[in-house]
Amino acid sequence: MCPGKRETKVPPSAKASSIVKPRDILVLKTIALLGGVNDHVQLSSGELGELLQTTQQTASLWILDLLDRGYLVRRAGSRKQGLRLTPKAIDFLRQEHADYIRIFERSSVMQLQGLVISGLGEGRYYISQPEYKRQFKEKVSFVPFPGTLNVRLSGGDLSKVRILRDSDGMEIKGFQKDGRTFGSGKVFMATINGHECAVVIPLRTHYSDVVEVISKDFLRDELGVKDGDRVEIKIKV
Amino acid sequence: MCPGKRETKVPPSAKASSIVKPRDILVLKTIALLGGVNDHVQLSSGELGELLQTTQQTASLWILDLLDRGYLVRRAGSRKQGLRLTPKAIDFLRQEHADYIRIFERSSVMQLQGLVISGLGEGRYYISQPEYKRQFKEKVSFVPFPGTLNVRLSGGDLSKVRILRDSDGMEIKGFQKDGRTFGSGKVFMATINGHECAVVIPLRTHYSDVVEVISKDFLRDELGVKDGDRVEIKIKV
DNA sequence: ATTACTACTGGACGAGTAC
DNA sequence: TGTACTCGTCCAGTAGTAA
Numbered sequence: 001m002c003p004g005k006r007e008t009k010v011p012p013s014a015k016a017s018s019i020v021k022p023r024d025i026l027v028l029k030t031i032a033l034l035g036g037v038n039d040h041v042q043l044s045s046g047e048l049g050e051l052l053q054t055t056q057q058t059a060s061l062w063i064l065d066l067l068d069r070g071y072l073v074r075r076a077g078s079r080k081q082g083l084r085l086t087p088k089a090i091d092f093l094r095q096e097h098a099d100y101i102r103i104f105e106r107s108s109v110m111q112l113q114g115l116v117i118s119g120l121g122e123g124r125y126y127i128s129q130p131e132y133k134r135q136f137k138e139k140v141s142f143v144p145f146p147g148t149l150n151v152r153l154s155g156g157d158l159s160k161v162r163i164l165r166d167s168d169g170m171e172i173k174g175f176q177k178d179g180r181t182f183g184s185g186k187v188f189m190a191t192i193n194g195h196e197c198a199v200v201i202p203l204r205t206h207y208s209d210v211v212e213v214i215s216k217d218f219l220r221d222e223l224g225v226k227d228g229d230r231v232e233i234k235i236k237v
Numbered sequence: 238m239c240p241g242k243r244e245t246k247v248p249p250s251a252k253a254s255s256i257v258k259p260r261d262i263l264v265l266k267t268i269a270l271l272g273g274v275n276d277h278v279q280l281s282s283g284e285l286g287e288l289l290q291t292t293q294q295t296a297s298l299w300i301l302d303l304l305d306r307g308y309l310v311r312r313a314g315s316r317k318q319g320l321r322l323t324p325k326a327i328d329f330l331r332q333e334h335a336d337y338i339r340i341f342e343r344s345s346v347m348q349l350q351g352l353v354i355s356g357l358g359e360g361r362y363y364i365s366q367p368e369y370k371r372q373f374k375e376k377v378s379f380v381p382f383p384g385t386l387n388v389r390l391s392g393g394d395l396s397k398v399r400i401l402r403d404s405d406g407m408e409i410k411g412f413q414k415d416g417r418t419f420g421s422g423k424v425f426m427a428t429i430n431g432h433e434c435a436v437v438i439p440l441r442t443h444y445s446d447v448v449e450v451i452s453k454d455f456l457r458d459e460l461g462v463k464d465g466d467r468v469e470i471k472i473k474v
Numbered sequence: 475a476t477t478a479c480t481a482c483t484g485g486a487c488g489a490g491t492a493c
Numbered sequence: 494t495g496t497a498c499t500c501g502t503c504c505a506g507t508a509g510t511a512a
């Protein structure tokens with residue numbers, strides 16, 4: 001009844017809507033390289049077409065398609081449109097990045113660098129839960145100190161965390177308590193500045209640039225680190 | 238006269254043959270993730286089709302296309318074919334990897350790690366050429382010691398070298414002498430294990446996993462390193 | 475079991491053009 | 494300038510099937 005209208009073109013399944021087309025990689029990566037991760041980039045459909053070896057019309061269609069599917073947001077400009085990647089698109093590109101790390105940086109030791117930051121005391125709260133405590137004792141070779149060290153990872157290393165999510169680390173099962181959900185995660189034995197520790201990667205929550213490090217000791221004292229200090233984490237994968 | 242024959246479908250221009258199709262990225266990356274970089278992987282067209290959400294027939298066509306264009310080599314198996322990426326394909330994937338490093342690891346300091354190896358005395362020979370010597374003196378802030386330290390980069394850092402090739406470093410122009418060609422390159426001021434140095438990236442030759450480091454001192458003595466030792470290079474980009 | 479040919483077709487792309 | 498619509502073409506992908 002409405003031939004050609006975009007709204008009527010319902011994706012046949014939920015899965016289909018999440019499917020990325022081969023050309024999506026090209027388009028999103030191009031915009032990312034122009035700075036579309038952190039900011040709007042002024043990019044006309046004609047310019048994009050030239051960059052991707054296609055016509056202005058086709059590039060325009062691609063942009064519309066990506067806008068529809070929530071990979072791009074647009075800010076109308078008087079002359080050129082401003083394009084910016086959504087978190088969904090950045091997420092997708094990070095997954096790609098992780099794939100290339102897997103291909104070219106395959107190694108038995110994953111090295112992460114980051115800065116010590118103050119948490120909100122949540123780590124202490126979580127690790128004090130008897131259910132988590134029990135599982136940690138079972139999986140790691142030490143009794144965890146009741147508190148975690150929060151480390152904010154630098155941009156590139158963030159993609160490596162995705163690899164950990166897919167690696168076979170020790171699983172910490174989630175549970176329910178007092179109507180609250182405690183999510184599941186994976187734990188990896190590691191060292192932080194040479195000191196034995198374990199790194200916790202939450203599985204349920206969305207990606208964050210912070211990992212939580214547990215140890216038998218109070219790491220801030222043991223390592224002599226304070227907020228803003230750089231630490232190096234080595235994980236045996 | 239030979240309709241439908243692959244051989245008759247001549248690419249209209251040399252440039253066209255080097256063009257990669259969007260789907261190429263998916264196919265090559267999938268094979269790379271299965272280990273096709275270092276070895277043949279047993280992968281039927283049906284399996285590849287499943288991985289890429291398409292039919293066996295289409296996957297078969299894609300493979301034939303990539304074989305034709307020199308991105309894949311095949312080893313016939315009794316049951317399944319063995320597929321392996323060619324250097325051309327690995328090269329292409331490294332370029333992709335470099336793009337993602339550019340997107341997510343943008344930083345003013347590029348950090349490289351590698352192992353000290355013995356060169357063939359070529360570094361000494363090259364750096365002794367008066368023409369190179371003159372240019373080095375002009376570009377870098379020290380008089381180079383007549384010899385280079387060869388550093389073999391680890392897998393992942395290799396992709397970073399591509400970024401340097403495209404960065405605006407100081408250019409060393411190539412020249413001809415005694416009928417021999419001395420290629421051009423780019424020089425970047427850097428530090429190696431904290432010691433001031435310059436890193437030379439050749440432009441003409443094919444990618445190699447070795448970079449040459451020059452300094453005013455004899456670096457092996459100055460840094461106290463020998464073959465096989467790990468060194469850290471920091472380049473201000 | 476594989477791979478890969480042939481014929482067919484639907485959707486993607488380009489040209490023209492309106493805004 | 495820009496963006497994005499309609500329409501016509503054609504090629505990439507599918508099904509069927511041979512080897």
